[in-house]
Amino acid sequence: MVSIIDFRSSVVIIGCFGLIYTGCSPPIQTLEIYNNGRPKLVHEYKVISSSLGIDSITVKLIKYYRNGMKHYQQEIMNNQPNGKYYSWHPNGVKFAKGKYLNGELSDKWAWWGKDGLPDSIRTFRKEMLHGEYIDYFSNGKPHKLMEYVENKKYGYYKELDEKGKKVSVGEYRNDIPHGHWIWWKNRIKTRELTYENGLKNGPFRIYDKLGKKKIIGQYKNDKKDGEWNWFSDQKGLDSLIVYNNNQYNGEYNIWHANGNQAVKGDYNNGLKNGEWKWFNKKGQKDSIKIYDTGQLFGFVTIYYDGRQPREIMTYVNNKLHGIMTSFYRDGMTESEITFSNGLRSGSYKYWDSEGNIEEKGAYLKDKLHGLVLRWYTTEQLSSSAMFSSGKLQGLMRIFSPSGSTMKEGYYFEGLPVVIFEYYENGRFRRILAYRGNEIIQEKVWTAIGVEITTPVLGIRTKSNVHSNGNPSYECTYKNNSKHGIEWNWGEYFDLQSLNIYDQGLLVLKRTWAEPGIPKEDILFPGISKQIIIGPYSSAD
Structure with a gap:
């Protein structure tokens, strides 16, 4: 029976030969040979008799490479590795040296490369x-x-x-x-x-x-844990931070490369707490923030140059809450915006650098809501518009720098319903009626009031006149339904009402209190989505 043990590329063979010899000279027996006649495996053995009459057999196994160089040499006692072990590379350089004790690796072993x-x-x-x-x-x-x-x-x-x-x-x-x-x-x-x-x-x-x-x-x-310090070649101490249980706890300091402080604050159990300050490279204040257990809470001030504030705002539970004010570098107010729980909600205003109002309005949950007004730098109103949750809803008006109305748009849920465009002299320039984003009718006039509308196939017009020959009524039809613009004039060509229809559905009703002064506008009159816009002057 033969067992093979592989250890770092060497081979150990344990043989049980059942041989008993006596004498001092160890017999030698060749077990295997190569086909070139050289020995492959040789064993030497001797029998040692003890005083107790028990014999033990010690065998030295020697294996050779084909070139005749030794491969390994192993001592076997009582059918297991015992004693010294040697092995060599094919070039004759020692590969391993060690020792076994009762079949187990023991004491110091050493290995060498082919170069020795x-x-x-x-x-x-x-x-x-x-x-x-x-x-x-x-x-x-x-x-x-x-x-x-x-x-x-x-x-x-x-x-x-x-x-x-x-x-x-x-x-x-x-x-x-x-x-x-x-x-x-x-x-x-x-x-x-x-x-x-x-x-x-x-x-x-x-x-x-x-x-x-x-x-x-x-x-x-x-x-x-405790104080930690960071250093740089340029400034020496770069940062000083205190830890407790792997969390920031206590003083926190950072410096710029030129040695000026960059950040100063405190931590409590890993959370920012109290007043924190940031500085620019010149050592001037950049911002001041107040924290409570890791969350912004209280005033936050951001500076231009350490003295003049650029923004002042208030936080509650890490969210903007209250009025945020922005300033120009000279200290003039640039804007005021109201926040609630981190969202723009409430009034806002913008001013130009001369202190003139530019825009004012309101937000609801971060969306424009209500009346929004904008001005030219001359303080002349440039536009007014009504919003609902971020969408145009109702009347939108645009004015010229001289104050003339140039455009009026009526919107529902952000989509145009009717748009009136005017010349500077107040005459109609164009009227557009919409269904969604589709123009369903268009009327166009010159600056002196001559209509130049391109006729549309399938649209017919019905009209009447006063006894003096001036028009009293005009309406366009599609099939048998009112479709487009319906006009009503007084005896002296004073416009009294104007209605817009979409295939029989009244979408806009407009009346005048007196010539040139509209009284009231109603979008979708008489149905659930009716919107009343008036009195007209409210847009101002």
Whole structure:
């Protein structure tokens, strides 16, 4: 019976031969040969008799390569590896050297490369790593050196580079880092750290490529604890932060590269708390914010140059709440916007740099809502519009710099219903009727009131006149339904009412109190989505 044990590419053969010999000279027997006649496997054996009358057989197995060089040599006692073991590369250079005890790896073992340079050293006890442990680079210089106890790293640890310079030094306990550890690169210390039973505990240091301190801090039970400092070449101390249980806790400071402070504040259990200040590179205040348990709470001021505020606002539970005021650099107010729970809700105003009002209106849940007015720089009203939840709803008017009405639009849920365009002299320029975004009728006039509308196939007009010959009524039809514009004039051509129809549906009713002065506008009169716009002057 033959068993084969493979260990680092060597072969151990254990034979049970059942032979008993006597005498002092060990017999030699060739078990296998190559086809070139050279021996492949040879054994030497001797029988040792004890005083108790018990015989033991010791066999030395020797295996050869085909070229006649030894492959390995193994001692066998009582049918198991016992004693020294040697092996060689095919070129005759030693490959491995070690020892077995009762079939188990024992004591120091060493391995070499084909060039004869050391490869590794291991020490064993009962098949377990126990004692010295070394790995080598291909140039034969030590790479890692450490100690093992019962298959666990225990004791010193050292790592070197290929030139023999230190890379790291420390120790292990029960296979986990313990004690003081140091790392180097090109002979310059890069890091120091202390472990306790595998957890970072104690001082911590990081150094730059010149060996100057870069970070200084400490750990407690694997978590950052106490004061930590960051350094730079330009300014020395770069940051100072206090930790507790791996959380920011206490003073927090950051500096610019020129040495001026950049940030100053405090943490409480990892959360920003109290007044925080930010500074520009010149050391001037950039902003001031108030925190309560990590959330913005109270006034926030942002500055132009440390003195003149650019924005002042209020936060509640980390959300903008109240009026946010913006300023021009000279201190003039630029805007006021009302917030509620982080959303624009309420009135707002904008001014130009001369202090003239530019726009005012209101928001509801971050969407324009209600009347929005805009002005020219001359303080002349430029437009007015009604919004509902961010969509145009009702009347929108645009004015010329001289104050003349140039356009009136009637909208429902953001879509146009009717648009009136005017000349500066007040005459109609164009009327557009819509269904959604589709134009269903268009009327066009010259500046002197002459209609130049292009006729549309399928549209007919019905009209009447007063006794003096002036028109009294006019309406366009599609099939038998009113479709387009319906006009009613007084005896002297004064417009009294104007209605817009969409295939029989009245979509806009407009009346005049007196010539040139509209009284009331009603969108979709008489149905559920009716909108009454009036009195007309309310848009101003």
